[in-house]
Amino acid sequence: MSQVDNDCENTLHWACKGGHEGIIKCLVRHYGFDMNLSLLNEAAYRGPRDVVEFLVCMGANVSQVGPDRNYPLHCASKGGQLDTVKYLVLQCTVDINSRGAHGITPLMWAASMAQRDVFDFLMSVGANSSCVDIFGNSLLHYAFRGGSADMIQRIISQDMVDINIRGGIFRRTTLMDAARGGKLKILALLVNKGALTHLVDNKGRNILHIATTGGSMEMVKYILSKNLTDIKARDKDGKTAAMLANDCGFVRLNTFLVLRGSPEK
Known part of the structure; x- marks a missing residue:
């Protein structure tokens, strides 16, 4: 026993x-x-x-x-x-x-x-x-x-x-987490309830950057279709969404973003 x-x-x-x-x-x-x-x-x-x-x-x-x-x-x-x-x-x-x-x-x-x-x-x-x-x-x-x-x-x-409260090591809002996780329904809910779409995390990444690193084409398309952020924006390392997609090995996503106007360099 x-x-x-x-x-x-x-x-x-x-x-x-x-x-x-x-x-x-x-x-x-x-x-x-x-x-x-x-x-x-x-x-x-x-x-x-x-x-x-x-x-x-x-x-x-x-x-x-x-x-x-x-x-x-x-x-x-x-x-x-x-x-x-x-x-x-x-x-x-x-x-x-x-x-x-x-x-x-x-x-x-x-x-x-x-x-x-x-x-x-x-x-x-x-x-x-x-x-x-x-x-x-x-x-x-x-x-x-x-x-x-x-x-x-x-x-x-x-x-x-506060809907825009930041947390985690990257100081992200729940909207950013939703973008990273590809949770389109939740992201749309947060946007409709007034979540700020222009905020960036401590790496200077906006929701498009973050969504790109998550690899969800659907999420990226939604963000761009609603014009929620600037497709040409760069993070603190000077990288655009297209460049981040390339870094992560998301070839289709990289191509899509470049065609929509995200700089490759």
Whole structure:
């Protein structure tokens, strides 16, 4: 019973992964595993709530950070376990805006995983939507990572975050992230909601430059068709969109941009 796998996880960890309450109770009562390992985080992420409650009753600490530097509330929010999130918040010993790995809050996790029910609940009990992580990424950046246009729409419509807030090592807006990722629907939504299209990142690259490095012909065509930025603009290294396409090995994209007027040199 004392054996662990290559990740140092024992039998109880695996029981928590499966959410098998009966097996967990048997293991704890007979073998007395340490309740302050990463067990509670695993159970919070996987569910169900009954397993989490049992572990807490057996001495697991809801306010203790796990080996991954996240709290149980972060894990439950990430996993979309609404009942568990409610239970943890009602313990009144959990900071709803607690910072986990990289300064991420439970609300950010809910947004990044498109967990709408958890997101709504956290907002209803006072979660701070203006927090940013250690890299400056906002709630809007995390919502983009979740890929939910509805989540992004809600954040923007309720003015939770400045639509043009910058984050990440390149200091990019969510509009720039959408351009890089080829997320045309989200980019169009952001533009329609007032996102500034002329901004550049810390490399001096506008959304056309960034879209080009992402390799999406559809995105590049859309940006040019809407005249969202200057096709002849150069970044801090003096490179145009056509030159960046060439650097990235996007031959068709390079040809298209040159024919549309982007300088090759």
